Structure formats: structure tokens, C-alpha cells
Amino acid sequence: MSQARVIASSPFKKKGELAPPRRKLKTPWLFIFLCMSPWLFGIIFFTAYPMISSFYQSFTKFNLIESPKWVGLENFHRMFFEDSDFWQALKNTVWISVISIPLRIAFAMFTAWVLTKPKRGRNIYRTIFFLPSMVPAVAATMAFTYIFNPAYGPINRMLEAIGIKEPPFWFLDPKWSKWGLILLGLWGIGDTMIIFLAGLLDVPTSLYEAASLEGASGWQSFRYITLPLMTPVIFFSTVTGVIGSFQYFTQAYVASGQVNDYSHSMYFYATHIYFSAFRAYEMGYASALAWVLLVITLLCTLVILKTQKRWVHYPNGSLFK
Amino acid sequence: MMKKRLFASFAATALVAASMVATTGVAQAAPRTVTVWSPYQGANLDMWNAAIKRIEAANPGLTVKSVGNIDMAKSLAAINAGNGPDISVSNGNGNLGWFCGSGAWQKLNTLVAGKDGIDMKTTFNAAAVASSISNNNRCALPLYSEIFAFYWNKDLLAKAGYTTPPKTTTDLLAYSQKLTTFNSDGSIKTAGFVPWAGYYGFDMDSMWLGQMFGAKWYGGDRNSAFASDVKWAKAFNWQKDFIAKVYGGGNFDKGSKLLTKFVAARGGEWGTDHDFMTGRVAMKWDANWMAPMFCTGDDWTMAEKCTAKLNFGIAGFPVSPDNLSAYGSGVVGQGQMGISKGSKNVKDAWIVMKALATDTKLAAAWDAANGAPSSLLAKEARPANQPTWYLPIYDVANNPKSAYHIVKNTGEHLEEALLQNLMASWQAGDTANIKSALSDLAEKVNQIISRNS
Numbered sequence: 001m002s003q004a005r006v007i008a009s010s011p012f013k014k015k016g017e018l019a020p021p022r023r024k025l026k027t028p029w030l031f032i033f034l035c036m037s038p039w040l041f042g043i044i045f046f047t048a049y050p051m052i053s054s055f056y057q058s059f060t061k062f063n064l065i066e067s068p069k070w071v072g073l074e075n076f077h078r079m080f081f082e083d084s085d086f087w088q089a090l091k092n093t094v095w096i097s098v099i100s101i102p103l104r105i106a107f108a109m110f111t112a113w114v115l116t117k118p119k120r121g122r123n124i125y126r127t128i129f130f131l132p133s134m135v136p137a138v139a140a141t142m143a144f145t146y147i148f149n150p151a152y153g154p155i156n157r158m159l160e161a162i163g164i165k166e167p168p169f170w171f172l173d174p175k176w177s178k179w180g181l182i183l184l185g186l187w188g189i190g191d192t193m194i195i196f197l198a199g200l201l202d203v204p205t206s207l208y209e210a211a212s213l214e215g216a217s218g219w220q221s222f223r224y225i226t227l228p229l230m231t232p233v234i235f236f237s238t239v240t241g242v243i244g245s246f247q248y249f250t251q252a253y254v255a256s257g258q259v260n261d262y263s264h265s266m267y268f269y270a271t272h273i274y275f276s277a278f279r280a281y282e283m284g285y286a287s288a289l290a291w292v293l294l295v296i297t298l299l300c301t302l303v304i305l306k307t308q309k310r311w312v313h314y315p316n317g318s319l320f321k
Numbered sequence: 322m323m324k325k326r327l328f329a330s331f332a333a334t335a336l337v338a339a340s341m342v343a344t345t346g347v348a349q350a351a352p353r354t355v356t357v358w359s360p361y362q363g364a365n366l367d368m369w370n371a372a373i374k375r376i377e378a379a380n381p382g383l384t385v386k387s388v389g390n391i392d393m394a395k396s397l398a399a400i401n402a403g404n405g406p407d408i409s410v411s412n413g414n415g416n417l418g419w420f421c422g423s424g425a426w427q428k429l430n431t432l433v434a435g436k437d438g439i440d441m442k443t444t445f446n447a448a449a450v451a452s453s454i455s456n457n458n459r460c461a462l463p464l465y466s467e468i469f470a471f472y473w474n475k476d477l478l479a480k481a482g483y484t485t486p487p488k489t490t491t492d493l494l495a496y497s498q499k500l501t502t503f504n505s506d507g508s509i510k511t512a513g514f515v516p517w518a519g520y521y522g523f524d525m526d527s528m529w530l531g532q533m534f535g536a537k538w539y540g541g542d543r544n545s546a547f548a549s550d551v552k553w554a555k556a557f558n559w560q561k562d563f564i565a566k567v568y569g570g571g572n573f574d575k576g577s578k579l580l581t582k583f584v585a586a587r588g589g590e591w592g593t594d595h596d597f598m599t600g601r602v603a604m605k606w607d608a609n610w611m612a613p614m615f616c617t618g619d620d621w622t623m624a625e626k627c628t629a630k631l632n633f634g635i636a637g638f639p640v641s642p643d644n645l646s647a648y649g650s651g652v653v654g655q656g657q658m659g660i661s662k663g664s665k666n667v668k669d670a671w672i673v674m675k676a677l678a679t680d681t682k683l684a685a686a687w688d689a690a691n692g693a694p695s696s697l698l699a700k701e702a703r704p705a706n707q708p709t710w711y712l713p714i715y716d717v718a719n720n721p722k723s724a725y726h727i728v729k730n731t732g733e734h735l736e737e738a739l740l741q742n743l744m745a746s747w748q749a750g751d752t753a754n755i756k757s758a759l760s761d762l763a764e765k766v767n768q769i770i771s772r773n774s
Contacts, residue, residue, distance in 0.1 A: 064401045260518070260519030260745070262742040262745030262746065263745055263751060280733065281419065282732065
């Protein structure tokens with residue numbers, strides 16, 4: 001670097017004067033640490049420590065009163081080979097994931113698409129559709145068990161009025177209870193819908209205009225313009241949907257309590273962890289269940305991530321190269 | 322003389338020194354403090370604390386710290402952390418197996434049998450003696466009782482021609498057939514009796530069903546008796562037969578569907594729209610603490626005369642014809658208290674716990690306020706201060722066949738929940754073979770016990 005250039009780049013020095021040698025600034029580690037300390041505290045004590053502790057406990061027998069006893073892989077052996085409730089809970093969880101995620105995505109996209117149409121009162125409609133997602137899960141579930149009550153609920157009254165003589169017993173019937181939960185999930189679709197709405201509004205209108213000039217039908221515009229450009233949103237919703245559905249708890253727990261679901265038709269994986277920990281007081285086993293859940297969720301997410309190259313279209317290239 | 326003076330002054334100095342040492346010794350003695358955690362609040366806590374004051378007065382130098390509004394979950398967490406109380410109180414005895422088996426409560430066998438122990442059989446009623454033991458270990462003393470009995474609507478039964486409650490399960494079926502009515506669309510209008518898991522939230526129907534048939538929960542080998550005691554299969558088959566005959570005109574599936582809908586339309590549990598109060602059901606199992614509500618409508622305090630329209634009676638459960646000697650009994654549970662693991666003052670904790678369990682003043686005050694008979698025999702049979710209509714509760718409480726089932730370390734009494742699940746599955750028609758299902762259930766319960774032992 002030439003001398004002239006050094007001087008030119010130093011606005012506080014007179015022309016022709018040499019800039020003094022730069023002092024090496026000390027990195028203010030203490031200050032940085034202090035700024036980060038709330039986060040560090042949180043991650044160490046509320047995430048890392050519980051995770052490490054539960055990982056250790058998953059290899060122990062621990063009833064909260066006595067000290068944990070090392071049992072090796074016994075908890076995992078029991079889970080896969082002896083615990084019928086584990087399989088029942090896993091089956092129910094997989095069912096709700098497989099059915100609800102595609103339905104939620106389709107319904108959210110459809111609702112969002114409908115909401116792009118009104119010319120007037122657009123924000124009012126959006127607010128109305130978003131509101132259910134703000135209702136607390138417990139209150140919403142209790143309301144649903146009421147409106148789906150086979151004896152006095154308005155849903156079955158309406159179904160009877162339109163000629164369905166024996167409408168389902170919904171939450172009281174093991175064959176229909178999970179469908180009740182699916183409908184509850186679809187009702188509260190607002191949060192996913194908002195993301196789809198943002199995605200739909202982000203599609204350049206010029207593409208539709210060009211397609212229209214080329215004589216494309218509505219379906220073709222959707223199939224070849226909207227759908228490909230919405231795949232990043234679909235991908236995001238699928239990943240978060242999988243993670244969320246494997247942790248599905250509140251609605252199922254409340255609905256089960258409301259209708260005394262002794263048949264375990266609404267017994268999900270997270271419920272099994274809860275019952276193992278706080279009803280059977282088997283903390284070691286509950287920890288093992290939680291770690292298996294983490295592995296299952298991680299595997300599912302990885303599979304979706306791996307396949308995304310084939311079906312997710314990013315206008316500016318993939319985020320996950 | 323000089324020698325005498327010297328000796329006197331030496332002796333005086335020695336006495337002063339000795340007394341100072343003794344005084345210092347007294348000052349250094351560990352203070353005798355016992356901490357008691359209970360779930361009680363309000364008036365109940367006041368009664369409890371009054372009893373504790375009496376204990377302190379009777380035991381100079383002993384301080385008892387009473388803390389209310391603490392449930393067993395909090396107590397267990399503290400016991401686990403090593404800073405629990407000396408004595409903790411649980412509202413029921415379902416979890417006793419867990420408290421005993423996990424070591425949260427210490428074994429009291431030696432203390433009970435010792436010089437300052439208690440003769441359990443002459444002090445408490447039979448149900449209380451039995452239900453405060455787990456795995457042959459006594460680690461609790463009983464407090465007040467919770468009684469589950471049979472309630473019947475006198476007016477509805479009189480209309481059907483009955484003046485007494487059913488004594489046997491056969492009677493119950495016959496009564497119900499007469500009392501059950503249907504709407505024009507075939508749905509159930511009023512039910513005689515509903516043997517249905519989950520009819521009301523706080524009913525442990527499967528437990529009552531077992532009591533009616535005299536079915537045992539555990540066998541002599543300490544294993545689950547769900548499979549080995551044929552009375553369980555008999556009880557479940559009776560339930561199915563009852564649903565078919567009373568509600569389905571002989572068709573179980575039809576009866577099950579009609580009952581599902583009937584149960585779904587039940588009135589609220591805690592007020593005047595309760596099915597038993599509206600006459601929607603004529604007979605039912607329920608707890609003693611529901612009786613004041615049935616009597617007054619929505620006031621939960623004990624009334625001398627019932628003001629609600631409902632004219633009802635209380636009796637023991639109807640029993641199967643081969644279990645007639647158990648007629649008059651019901652299911653009786655108890656509040657329990659135990660000495661926590663890690664208590665540093667077991668000797669004084671025992672003094673306090675024994676005094677609380679045997680305090681007749683506390684028992685009387687508790688009973689007067691809550692209609693919850695104490696487990697103490699001294700005041701039991703039909704106390705004069707309770708209204709006449711409520712007195713059958715005491716007969717059920719003191720019936721020698723009244724009991725809670727034996728408790729084992731199944732976590733939070735999981736065997737009860739599992740049996741209730743089976744009953745629900747069976748009544749819905751989802752379980753085809755009850756013997757095989759009971760066998761699977763027994764194996765599951767044994768596995769749980771084995772894991773927890």
C-alpha cells in the first residue's frame with residue numbers, strides 16, 4: 001500500500017502527514033460474554049443440561065425418590081419389545097402426522113388462495129380466518145368436544161337435519177376421535193395460512209399474465225406457476241408439521257380427559273412420555289422415550305431435507321446445498 | 322478453719338462450674354422440631370393446626386411446624402431433593418404403594434409394634450387397617466375416610482313398586498329393567514342404573530364392579546389376580562349382559578350404542594343438572610362427599626333436612642348372589658400420612674403422627690365439618706351430630722367387608738386406570754375375549770410391579 005494512499009484514507013490527517021501506526025484493538029471478550037450471558041445461561045441450564053441429564057437418565061431406572069440406577073439398554077429393549085402402549089402411541093402419532101400434515105397444507109393453501117380473491121374487506125377476512133389460531137388450545141378443544149357431542153352437539157344435529165341418520169360419535173368413538181382432532185387442527189389453520197398467503201402474494205403477477213397470453217387454463221397456471229413457486233412454503237410447513245405432530249399433546253390430552261378416552265384412541269407419543277414420567281414415575285423410561293422421539297423426528301426431517309432437491313423450487317437456488 | 326474455708330470455696334466453685342456446664346449442655350441440645358406438610362386449606366387447616374397445638378401442649382419442648390396447601394407431588398419433589406418435611410399427608414390411599422415402594426415414606430412396622438406403638442386393629446376400622454399397608458409393610462397411618470356407596474332415588478323406585486334398594490346384582494338388573502324408559506325414537510329417556518366406565522368423571526366404576534362381585538386385585542402370590550380370580554370375568558360378563566338386557570332388548574351392540582349416547586348427554590357433575598338429581602338415572606355409585614350436594618342441590622354443606630326435590634337413600638353396593646355376606650359394604654379409602662425418607666427426627670415425627678391419627682377431637686371436628694368419618698373406632702357408629710339421612714354412610718364405612726383394594730407399587734395406581742380402560746373397551750364392544758384381555762392385563766400389572774420393586 002503506497003504512502004499517498006494511506007494518507008488519503010485517513011480523513012483526520014493533514015495532507016502529506018503520515019498516519020501513526022494503528023494500535024491493535026483488544027477484543028472486549030468480557031463485554032461480549034456479558035452481552036451473551038442471558039442466552040448462554042438459558043442454553044446451558046435450560047437446554048444443554050436437561051438434554052445431557054435426560055440422555056444419562058435414559059439408561060437408568062429412576063423413580064424420582066431413589067437415585068438413578070444404571071440399567072444399560074433395558075429401557076430401549078422394553079420400549080420396542082415389551083411395551084404395547086409405545087406401539088399404540090407411535091401408531092396414533094404416525095396416523096395423525098400422515099393424515100393431518102397433507103390436509104393442513106392443502107387446506108391452508110386453499111384458504112390462503114381464497115383470501116387473495118376479495119377486492120374489498122380483505123383484511124377483515126384475513127383476520128377472521130386467522131383468529132381461531134389465537135384461541136388457546138385447551139379452550140378450543142373443550143369447545144370442540146362440546147360441539148361434536150353426539151347427544152346435544154350442533155354438528156350432529158346438522159348432520160341429522162340433512163339426512164344422516166346415524167352420525168358419528170366423534171370423540172366418543174375410537175374410530176372417529178382422531179378425525180375430531182384433525183378437524184380441530186384444520187379449524188386453527190390460521191398460522192400456516194398466513195405463511196401460504198405471503199407466499200401466494202409473492203408470486204409475480206407477470207408470470208400469470210404471460211401464461212394467460214399463452215392460453216393457459218386456471219389449473220395449468222396453478223400447476224405450473226403457483227405450485228412450483230409455493231414449494232418452499234410447502235417444504236417449510238412439512239418440516240414444522242412433522243416436528244409439531246410428533247409432539248402432539250395438548251389437544252389430545254384435553255379431549256381424552258373430556259370424554260374419558262379409555263380406549264387410548266387419542267393416546268399419542270407425547271402423552272406416553274407424560275404418563276410414563278408423571279403417572280408411572282419412570283423418569284428413566286420417559287427419558288428414553290424422549291430420545292427415541294428425537295431420533296425419529298430427526299430422521300423424518302432428514303429424509304424430507306434430502307428429498308427437497310427433487311421437488312422444492314427456489315427462485316434463487318436452494319437454501320440447503 | 323482455713324482448710325474448711327478453702328474446701329467450702331472449692332466446693333462452691335465446683336458447684337457453680339458444674340451448673341454452668343449443665344446449663345450450657347441444655348442450651349446446646351438440638352431443638353425438637355417436626356415439620357408437617359398437608360394439602361389442607363381454610364377451615365380444615367385450622368382444625369389440623371388446632372390438633373397440632375394440642376400435641377405441642379402435651380409434649381413440652383416439641384415444636385411442630387405445620388404447612389398447608391401442599392399436595393403430595395410437591396412433597397415428593399422436596400423429599401427427593403432432600404429437603405422434604407418429616408411428615409407428609411396424602412388425600413387418598415391409591416398412591417400408597419408408590420410412596421411405600423419407592424421409599425418416599427419410611428416403613429413403620431417397628432414403630433407401630435414398639436412400646437409406644439398403636440394397636441391398629443382396636444384403634445381403626447378394618448378398611449383403614451388394611452388399606453394403609455403395601456407389600457406387608459406399614460408405612461402410613463390412616464386419617465379420615467372417603468366412602469363410596471350406592472345411591473337410590475326413593476320416589477322413582479317407589480313408582481316402580483320398590484321400597485328398598487336392590488341387594489343383589491340380579492335385583493339390580495330387574496330393578497333397572499323396570500325403571501328404564503325409552504323415547505319414541507328408541508333412545509334412552511331415563512336409566513335405572515348405568516354400569517358404564519366414564520359415566521361420571523370421578524367414578525372408578527371398575528373398582529366398584531369388583532367390590533360387588535368380591536373380586537380380588539392381588540392373589541396370595543402377590544401377583545395380579547385379574548386373570549386368576551374368575552370373579553373378574555364374571556363381573557365383566559354381568560356388565561355386558563346388563564347392557565344387552567336393560568338397554569338393548571337383548572342386543573349388546575344396540576345397548577352399548579344407546580348408552581354411549583345417553584352418557585354423552587349426561588348433566589354436569591357438580592350441580593342440579595346431575596343426572597341423579599334430575600331423575601335421569603335412578604340408582605348410582607358415588608362418593609360420600611356427593612351426598613350433601615344431592616341433599617341440597619348446589620350447596621355442599623351438610624344440611625339437617627334435604628331441601629332438593631330429590632328423595633334419595635344411601636346403602637351398600639348390591640352384591641353378586643355368591644357374595645351376599647358382603648352386602649352393606651362399599652369401597653372405603655383413607656387419607657394417609659407417613660414419615661418421609663430423610664427425616665432427621667423420626668422419633669418425634671412418630672409421636673406427632675400417632676397423636677394426629679388418634680386425636681378423637683380432630684376426628685370429630687373433621688367428621689362434623691366434612692361428613693368424612695374418621696378411621697377411629699372410638700366415635701364411629703352413627704354419630705349423633707350428623708343428620709339421619711346421612712347415617713348409612715357410617716354403616717358402609719364400618720362394614721367389615723368394606724375395603725379399598727390392596728395397593729402395590731404401580732406408580733400412580735396404574736392398575737386402576739388399566740382396569741378402567743379395559744372396562745371401557747369391553748363396554749364399547751372393542752374387546753372380544755374378556756378372559757384373554759384380563760390375562761394380558763394381569764401380566765402388564767405384574768410387569769409394572771416387577772419393574773418398580
